[in-house]
Amino acid sequence: MREDRPTLTVAIVGFGTVGQSVARIICDGEHPSLRLSHICNRQIERKRVGWVPSSVVWTEDYGDILAADIDVVVETLGGLDPAREWIQNALTAGKSVVTANKQVIAHHGPELDLIAASNGQSLRFEAAVAGGIPIIQGLQEGLAGDSLFRVLGILNGTCNYILTRMETDGASFSAALEEAQLLGFAEADPTADVDGYDAQAKLAILATVGLDRPVDVTHIPLRTIRTVEAVDFVYAARLGCTIRQVSRVEALPEASGVLASVQPALVPRASMLARVEGSQNIVIVEGRFGGETAFSGFGAGGEPTACAVVSDLEAIARRGPRGSYPNAVSDAPSPALSAVVSDFVAPHYVRCVVADRPGIIAALAGVFSHYEINVDSVLQEPGWDKHELPTVITLESCDSAMMERAVRELAGFDFHVRPPLWMPVLATGDTG
Amino acid sequence: MREDRPTLTVAIVGFGTVGQSVARIICDGEHPSLRLSHICNRQIERKRVGWVPSSVVWTEDYGDILAADIDVVVETLGGLDPAREWIQNALTAGKSVVTANKQVIAHHGPELDLIAASNGQSLRFEAAVAGGIPIIQGLQEGLAGDSLFRVLGILNGTCNYILTRMETDGASFSAALEEAQLLGFAEADPTADVDGYDAQAKLAILATVGLDRPVDVTHIPLRTIRTVEAVDFVYAARLGCTIRQVSRVEALPEASGVLASVQPALVPRASMLARVEGSQNIVIVEGRFGGETAFSGFGAGGEPTACAVVSDLEAIARRGPRGSYPNAVSDAPSPALSAVVSDFVAPHYVRCVVADRPGIIAALAGVFSHYEINVDSVLQEPGWDKHELPTVITLESCDSAMMERAVRELAGFDFHVRPPLWMPVLATGDTG
Secondary structure, three states: OOOOOOOEEEEEEOOOHHHHHHHHHHOOOOOOOEEEEEEEOOOHHHHOOOOOOOOOEEEOOHHHHHHOOOOEEEEOOOOOOOHHHHHHHHHHOOOEEEEOOHHHHHHHHHHHHHHHHHOOOOEEOHHHOOOOOOHHHHHHHHOOOOOEEEEEEEOOHHHHHHHHHHHHHOOOHHHHHHHHHHOOOOOOOOHHHHOOHHHHHHHHHHHHHHHOOOEOHHHOOEOOOOOOOHHHHHHHHHOOEEEEEEEEEEEOOOOOOEEEEEEEEEEEOOOHHHHOOOOEEEEEEEEOOOEEEEEEEEOOOHHHHHHHHHHHHHHHHHHOOHHHHHHOOOOOOOOOOEOEEOOOEEEEEEEEEEOOOOOHHHHHHHHHHHOOOOEEEEEOOOOOOHHHEEEEEEEEEEEHHHHHHHHHHHOOOOOEEEEEEEEEEOOHHHOO | OOOOOOOEEEEEEOOOHHHHHHHHHHOOOOOOOEEEEEEEOOOHHHHOOOOOOOOOEEEOOHHHHHHOOOOEEEEOOOOOOOHHHHHHHHHHOOOEEEEOOHHHHHHHHHHHHHHHHHOOOOEEOHHHOOOOOOHHHHHHHHOOOOOEEEEEEEOOHHHHHHHHHHHHHOOOHHHHHHHHHHOOOOOOOOHHHHOOHHHHHHHHHHHHHHHOOOEOHHHOOEOOOOOOOHHHHHHHHHOOEEEEEEEEEEEOOOOOOEEEEEEEEEEEOOOHHHHOOOOEEEEEEEEOOOEEEEEEEEOOOHHHHHHHHHHHHHHHHHHOOHHHHHHOOOOOOOOOOEOEEOOOEEEEEEEEEEOOOOOHHHHHHHHHHHOOOOEEEEEOOOOOOHHHEEEEEEEEEEEHHHHHHHHHHHOOOOOEEEEEEEEEEOOHHHOO
16 A cells, blocks of 8 residues: 555445445455444444444434544445435535445436535445446446447346246246245345336446436336246247346437337347346446447445445545546536437347137237238247247337337237237347 | 546557557547647658647657657557656656556566656556456456455457367468468467467556566466367367466465466356457456456457557546556555466366377376376267377366476377377366
8 A cells, every 4th residue: 555545434324234244344454545433324233243343433323424524424225215315415514425326326316426526525336336346437437438339238136136047947937036035136025126127227327427328217118027937938049049137228329318228138148148147247338449348247245235335435545535526427517318218129029828719820910010010930839738828929120119019009909818028139239 | 528627638659550549539529638749650751640630749759758748648669668668758757658568567567657656647557458448447446345366367369369260160270370360360470479478468467456466477377379279179169168368367365476377278168268259358357255257348459459548548637647546556665576376276188199009098197197197088089090199188186287297298208299288177167
């Protein structure tokens, strides 16, 4: 260590899995420029542990943190409230903030960053996206010399765990979800993960940081993975593919808008996205000069996420709070939001489960014909129960908005046992 | 852009492929904080292009650069001399330096960094390792919160191109090399690439930056890929593997030493290393808290390398020269070099090409038995010419130093048509 590196006084607010891992790393002796001074949590007595230095102040009163002589507040509460307000209070009290909170940054990042800047402080959030993978710094600084136009990836380890279990073991969605819950990979209420809200928040942050196109996070279209069935992996395999929850955002060249979506998609088995297994994450970015660059690793878990928090603390220790504003959420003084467009053009996969009778294929094909979508193939594996028969149709490249309308119409037929599922089929060039 | 970001005046020294790409990106208008002021090259008249602003000064006299009011010198000369001296002169003249020069940084990085620091300047070299992949920043800052103990990767795109051509088309080494030369991926003299010197320099830099263990670059053991033959890919495939030039360095826990090597190795087909094809690069790092994190992309080429240079320039523009010293080659005031140990323990692959006669297998097995190395399998594909018969022996886990001695002994038998080749067989856990 250079001797001119100052010591940074750190408070941890929220002493759950990530907060505890941050404390452990700071107290481990390998980060002499960081000093843990306060830990704040509800019912603090319940949280006390013996392995932190006795000098650390334990409190349940956030006012103590604001009043204390602390350089940086580490926020690991999660959720929008009270985290957003507490972050703002820390910044206006002249403290920098390091957060793992994707929701706060996705919804309020640009405004909080302005507050940080006007108070001479910094707001860093490496841990908010893809846990231990240093993607925020990679986009903001490592690839600052390039002009990035696309970011895609697997941003939710829970979904990836579930989908790879379904792929390798033929497990049903609910069995794979239950297993993920037992192993602690999925929450009791899995909505944020499986319905895409978690990935949506991360993708909104990547759009701002990587493409300099801030978006209203709620405008990014979501599609759940709950409707993916084991049989879809059988048909995906026949098409040389597997299924992943894919998040992607692309700068539209002609306007300030972006194409964005979070949805299950077929990806070629040989692609980088397909090769991401279990709870791992990947982010693939594409730039005008540097081509495709990929970052992969552990996207969640207390220790990888805590590493990202500590990396942010080290950056502030080295550069001082104002030295770190390149990590600002947006450079613009009052960032205008980019319009989100969701009509990707791609080949598509549609799987119906029908009570078989003559004329079904003709009826389905008729709808696609009506929407001028060309059918590429009709697949029916032998050996299925005729009363609950999976029927797969693949379609040539078409607009996903048109596709959605076509599927809505064909869902009206009375032969469906349950609603049809449709997904884009991504090409090798689009999946790393 | 925030208005408090200063404009950085930049000189490019060495106007070859990378230097020209840097100029093009700077002049492209997307980097308002950078201003190109000088271009320096031998026979400068030959180099003049019309697309740089008329304000740019063209010179063949490096003294002009030192005398001018320039913030940063971009050095893209390559080679040790005069680059090392010129970098030092720029730093002592109060200019920061951004370089793509792996040899200078591998051999003289720590001393040049001290000169930079004592002159209040910074020395950055993102472009020196793995081209467009932001691995230096990723190690120094993005993963600063972790304790890294291993770095491995594919650091030479030329070797990877040659080996993947041999793998996919059954091409001979010389045919694949010739193709790489025709395509501009390999130099007329391919020594630096195929014999491992290029990767060796990059690995030395990664040892310093990633593991904080600076080494004498010349102490990292090298083994050429020239001796790999098409038949080795046939046998590797039988073993579920392919062959890559693998660079790896690992901190020894008990001492300040490192295990390091650059050599061809068998890697499992399903591993991340095997999946890197053509001229791509990958760096996989392993940390105590964050587990395995991978960075992949274009490791060479004018534009990706130039992106890395411009990212370094942007970092200096944002932080000021002193703000960027975390990217210093080493934090230690006078870095002690770590001892390099090369005796990895791994299963091994040995391929002999013999003029067949009875007793060969027994003779080979006898040598291994003498060195107490257990034979795992003996492989002989049918259909080969008996006068030039490939014979493969796989060996259970053993020390590579012991292996080398055993192979040296068995090379003394008179039945060899050409010298035996041996390579470690890396396990999935060691190859990402």
